[in-house]
Amino acid sequence: ASVLGARAAVIGGCGSTSNVLSAAKYNIPVAGTMAHAWVQSYPTELEAFEKWAEVYPDNALLLVDTYDVLTSGVPNAIKVFKELRAKGHKKFGIRIDSGDIAKLSRKARKMMDDAGFPEATITASNALNENVIHSLLQEGAPLDSFGVGEQLITSSSSPVLSGVFKLAALKIGDGEWQPKIKLSNSKEKVTLPGEKKAYRLYHKGTKNAFADVIALADEELPEEFTGINMDPMMTETEADLKDFDAVLLTQVVVGPKAKSIETDTFKIQKHMYEKLAELPEETQRLLNPDRYPVYLTPALADLQAKMIKDHKLK
Template sequence: MKTNLTMLTDLYQLTMMNGYFKKGIHEDIAVFDVFFRKNVCEGGYTIVCGMEEVVHYVQNLAFNDHDIEYLKGLGLFDDEFLEFLRKFKFTGDIYAVEDGTVMYPGEPILIVKAPLYQAQLVETAILSIVNFMTLIATKASRVCYAANGDPVLEFGLRRAQGPEAGLYGAKAAIIGGCVGTSNVLTGKMFNVPISGTHAHSWVQKFDTELDAFRAYADTYPETCLLLIDTYNVLDSGIKNAITVFKELREKGYEPLGVRLDSGDLTYLSKEVRKRLDEAGFPDAKITASNDLDEYTITSLKQEGAVIDSWGVGTKLITSYDYPSLGGVYKLCATTNKEGILEPKIKISENPEKINNPGFKKVVRIYNSFGKSEADLIMLSDEEIDTSKPLEIFDPIYTWKTKTYENYKVKEMLSPLFLKGICVREKKTVEEVKDHTRNELACIWNQYKRIKNPHIYKVDLSQKLWDLKQNMIAQKKKF
């Protein structure tokens, strides 16, 4: 895609850029962290998504003549600044985790290190992209975890918050674990599986339900899956479906199965399964839809529902119960008059809103079996000697410590842009999905629980913790 989203920003980004320009500090280097304070849906982890879209955004940054003319009409900017914008090009560095990476609250998932005016402009769009796609990827992961290996299909386009949300939300859902989507444009753009059969309107169009089923089976004999709840699932739907399935078999075809979209899914699925088996179709699958989410699927499974695959729409594509990730973009370092990078901190009465200062990195600690045990946020110049025991401590309850031996570490962020050039190889959606699967395999099940998950350890290095406490103490004097 070559979409230019340069003007997709908040006005105050431009007014600050103008101010920096007027004060002659716009070329000072600034470091901003992107992070979130809470996991999606109060869960135990979050799957980061949207980095490929960030690449597209940054690569196409440029103010065109229409943009400059519009900004001039606002009466806020003089010709000198507007001409400066006309030559805008991103020349900085961006470090980020890979799409599909499991991350946790408080740790940077993307770091921008660039001239101040450039780093300021990209804030809004980056947050818009990453917040939404991360939200949906994580919601999809939770739904798929609840399905416990059953295929989950994303069916949410018509209920999405606009076309782009439907498009990129479907992509994020695939990355999060869905096996396919009903969204044809997503399938075309990202080469992912698409799925769909027929709606209730198909059945209503024909004189009888049986006529509708026969017509569909005649059109798609090799992939026949019938929606059986237009009128009455047990009195007509499953009976007519079985009649058509027998006719298909006589022609040399086997049906895929049936779909339930309303009613008591536990009771109906048990009855439908029983009748399909009695009729000689034990391999015919039962697909369920109807405002499903991870909580409903968990409940249906606990009740013994006999459902083979799940179509999840509204509550997935909108993340119905948790509509926003709430990721933030905070300044953590900038160059001084001598050109030396100095840490910056924001103080708040709410401890969770005090950011971690300095140019940093995130290191993940793995045990000898490859399971992740904790994350450590460190200053960029720090190193870990894995030949020695590593002790970490809780950044709030500092007396709580943990020592690791026979462990491995991995830096979670890597260069995405260097000097304005994208340096990361593009991956297919299926490759990113595989990365997500591997990431989830590395975390313990207690962090994946749908409700009341265990809290993953995200600690600060001693050097970073000391820097933060010293800066807080200094700021209290002002």
């Protein structure tokens, strides 16, 4: 789970991983810094930093909060930066893993700038999540990167991902697909019958998406139609859909076989960013985002309603 979780995190936007096996399997850059135990295992913090810089002279990221960030960690880091620069090395930085990260990072930034190291980076860690990171950036914390761990690939709020298989259509011999439906007293658990395809709708002439539409596999979208909102919690159950460009979403399974898919992690990440940029900004808010609407075509909605009715008449 940790290996695949690291890959998923990179697809979602992260740039590297500290999971060495995941890095090797999926060609992801390895990143990370020393542990506090490394610093504690040497007689002095400065010696610990110097030994680390011997091993990683071209990427010395020093953990500065083992004892005291501002009176010990950063001053010792600056001494090592001077030694590295004298030897021709240019890539180094610090990591802060505790305390008031916004305040400490501002003071550390000034100390390193005053010492002539504006290129030295600052990484923050310590139980970070999207809300903490957003708050730090809103405060103007001069942070270059974030080390995010357990709150990224371990779901504390919803530790079980419920995935359920339901049959949508059945093909008998060489005959046609027979639509199937699963009924429930809960509207959101009633399945969509039949073989289907999905479209993304864009405002005409743009790459700005405003809705997705699920249609039956053998129907084509008209230039204008009434979409049936498939979200049972929405009060607006229908919408007039017009003035759009429709793009058929990528088919993953064609006939009995799955299509070949991209396996390069960073190409998948690039595709993710491109698709995310097409969605409305209001649907991407961390707090209280708007719902991105998904509609059914009238033909699909009618088929679902007919199958529900036919079952009740039996």
